[in-house]
Amino acid sequence: MRRYFPEGMGTMLVFSLIGGLVFALAGLPAPWLLGPLAATVAVSLSGIRQAFPTWMQTGVLLMIGINVGGALTPESLAQAANWLPSILGMMAALFGSLVIGAVFLTRVGHFTGDTAFFAAFPGHLAMVLATAAESRAAMGSVATAQSLRLTMLVVAIPTLLYITTPGGGVVERSLPDPLSVAVAMTAGIAGWLLARRFNLPAPPLMGTILGSGAASLAGFSIGPLPEIVEAGLLLAVGGMIGARFYGSSARLLAAALPVCLASVLLALLTTAAIALPLSHVTGLPFGQLLMAYAPGGADVMPLLAMSLGYDPAFVGVHHSVRLVVTALALPLLARRYLQ
DSSP states (O other), X not given: OTTTSOTTHHHHHXXXXXXXXXXXXXXXXXXXXXXXXXXXXXXXHTTXXXXXXXXXXXXXXXXXXXXXXXXXXXXXXXXXXXXHHHHHHHXXXXXXXXXXHHHHHHHTSOOXXXXXXXXXXXXXXXXXXXXXXXXXXXXXXXXXXXXXXXXXXXXXXXXXXXXXXXXXXXXXXXXXXXXXXXXXXXXXXXHHHHHHHTTOXXXXXXXXXXXXXXXXXXXXXXXXXXXXXXXXXXXXHHHHHHHTTTTOOHHHHHXXXXXXXXXXXXXXXXHHHHHHHHHHHHOOOHHHHHHHHOSSOTTTHHHHHHHTTSOHHXXXXXXXXXXXXXXXXXXXXXXXXXX
């Protein structure tokens, strides 16, 4: 029973809900994401056990993937050819932020080359840590920097967009057709199983996007999530990130915070410097491009896109491409960079 309901799971859920309610009542940005994140990080660093079981994480990713795929339409598929420039821009932002981040962490943060490379690598935390373990990288520094990087991205991007840019419009929500929901979920789960079979990166997310996307294009679109479901998923993602900090040293995190914060800001500036002119050229909203180009947060950025009125399918497809590219690039770059 403990395998499915580990000690600390209830604590994580309770504090996530409290954090969300406090942020919502205070009118703060992205309350159902940032509230749970703030609450669970604080609780983790206080030494109180929190846990986010694997089955719950998989379930959240499945729901997000089904929602992203379900947002695809024949119209968006027809526009997909126009996404090529933005995907190329994402590649430039991705590798530009990696190089700049690694150089900064080496020169300013005094990380070794191995440690800086893995600490700055955008996404795939489990794969990054497994690969770093085979190098001379300082594993504690890599894990701390990666956890802080993801947390800062999740805080910085929605806060920046809520404050500085309007969304793409009011999201029209309605209860989806039960048959469409059943077909999308079945297709999404089938896609997940196929993705696992063929060892695709992040199979719960990518597989369900492909499966439910195919169902949506076949006429079984589920449309935007009801607000309560969207809030629940954001709450779960916030709690999932915050619970990772259980067992971390507050002193070590505080010591690493300035240099990690600076490296994330450099990555965001690099991303924005590419997204902004491309927004003017393509006519795509800057906020949508910034979320699509975020060097991490593949699970949360499509949900945030929906809550701000942007196209979650656009953001989700870009992050799926990022996951594939970085999964292929990591062993090749690690072998070459660390020679």
